[in-house]
Amino acid sequence: TLMAVSFIFLFLAAMIGYFLAGKVTTPMEESMKRKKQFIADASHELRTPLSVLFTSIEAVEMDMDNRLSPFSMQIMNDAKEESFRLKKLVDDLLTLARTDTGEIELKKEVFSLTLITKQVLRSLRFAADEKEIKILFDAADSMDLNADPERIYQLLFILIDNSIKYSSPNSEVRVQFKKVQNTTGCYTQIAVTDDGPGIPFECKEQIFQRFFRVDASRSRDIEGSGLGLSIAQWIVEAHEGEIYVNSELNKGSEFVVLLPNP
Numbered sequence: 001t002l003m004a005v006s007f008i009f010l011f012l013a014a015m016i017g018y019f020l021a022g023k024v025t026t027p028m029e030e031s032m033k034r035k036k037q038f039i040a041d042a043s044h045e046l047r048t049p050l051s052v053l054f055t056s057i058e059a060v061e062m063d064m065d066n067r068l069s070p071f072s073m074q075i076m077n078d079a080k081e082e083s084f085r086l087k088k089l090v091d092d093l094l095t096l097a098r099t100d101t102g103e104i105e106l107k108k109e110v111f112s113l114t115l116i117t118k119q120v121l122r123s124l125r126f127a128a129d130e131k132e133i134k135i136l137f138d139a140a141d142s143m144d145l146n147a148d149p150e151r152i153y154q155l156l157f158i159l160i161d162n163s164i165k166y167s168s169p170n171s172e173v174r175v176q177f178k179k180v181q182n183t184t185g186c187y188t189q190i191a192v193t194d195d196g197p198g199i200p201f202e203c204k205e206q207i208f209q210r211f212f213r214v215d216a217s218r219s220r221d222i223e224g225s226g227l228g229l230s231i232a233q234w235i236v237e238a239h240e241g242e243i244y245v246n247s248e249l250n251k252g253s254e255f256v257v258l259l260p261n262p
């Protein structure tokens, strides 16, 4: 009986320890948690007034139509562009803050990767046409994926948008899918390739860090916050996949995503 009692006692102690380990946090962890929550809440609170600001500027612009002087028109345009940029920055910050607080859950389903890619390309058509960039994508490459379609849309948007943004006019961007098999399993591979400026070898990992931009002078004239690839990396890792870049300076970049097949 003594053996049985000690066993039960030990078992209970282990259970209580296990339970408490998940509940009790150190003051340092608590402060980090509060900080992350603060960023998430602040970003959330900033979203609504920024949307109102953006739509108000648009409404005034429409109402005034041709009655604004060229000078006022320029000011209105600048205000609209800046408020749009700020809104995008806050949206990106909110996404990352929510990943930190574990508020984002994936909603996985089987969907057509081809169809989602076509939608992304449609929404980026204007940006590509403006620079006369040709996007090569074989829509006959029909492929299904079991993942969160909204997040995969966001991932493709970030990668293709970057390729258009950083490439010179009249160049080419290629989007390709294929199934690959390696020692760790079967994957769907997505590759976005461009003939742009490329990524210096020493920055290949850093570009996935928050706010990191390669060479401030190079990026100065190109709009961006340095948050896109951090979000892309989070999306891929949340799907238990992998993302990396192959690149040669002044030749181009190839962003490769590997997503596990169910």
Ligand code: ADP
Residues within 6 Å of the ligand: 158, 162, 163, 166, 167, 194, 196, 197, 198, 199, 207, 212, 213, 214, 215, 219, 223, 224, 225, 226, 227, 228, 229, 230, 253
């Ligand atoms: P953003 O584009 O907003 O600056 P990202 O996190 O998407 O932020 O990218 C980080 C940096 O990586 C960019 O500032 C740019 O310097 C570099 N980069 C990303 N994609 C490309 C690309 N296709 N070609 C060259 N450089 C790139």
